Amino acid sequence: MVSEHAIARVRLGHDDAEREYVVMSEEPDGTLVLRPDTAAEAIRRRLGSAPATVEEFEAEYGRVLPPDGEG
């Protein structure tokens, strides 16, 4: 069963080499298992991106298909 849980994040490195990680697990001896942070906020930071809305997108490119109830 999958339970809902918060995700802890850490930053390692310095200056331009700093990267963000998610804490996957903590071992009994305190060792942390990390993986790169793939949260939407982290993605936007790495891409140098500001959010846009569907309405803004459609104003530039035209209408997209409506939701189909799948997800």
Next chain:
Amino acid sequence: MAPRPRLARAPVVFDAEAWAEDLQPASGREVAVDSRARLEREGQPVSELRACDAEGRDGTRLAGCLKVYLPPPAGPWGFVFLLGRSTDGGPARLEFLAFGLRHPPEGTRRPSVYAIAHRRLHGRVPRPPAS
């Protein structure tokens, strides 16, 4: 002044970390890699883009995201995109958020592309509504 003509294809950008994570499962890799190469070369046809559900039946909440099925038009895989634009300005663009199966086989622990996108947006796995 005449309105600016709308573009038929939207630019797509990919984040290396999210991309690498989603391609760890072996299956679907070829579809993902081929699709990314096509999108980076030609852009995403807007006619294939569909809005995600604000509240999915599986508990996912993806308001403001767009998706495309792979291979188009109705393949079993999908990309989910954020919408954004460069902080330097410029046109709106699609930003890769997740790749995966639309409907993972029952009994597997593999998340759907929608569950991956939800976790990246909200920091939590989706909670299916009580039945």
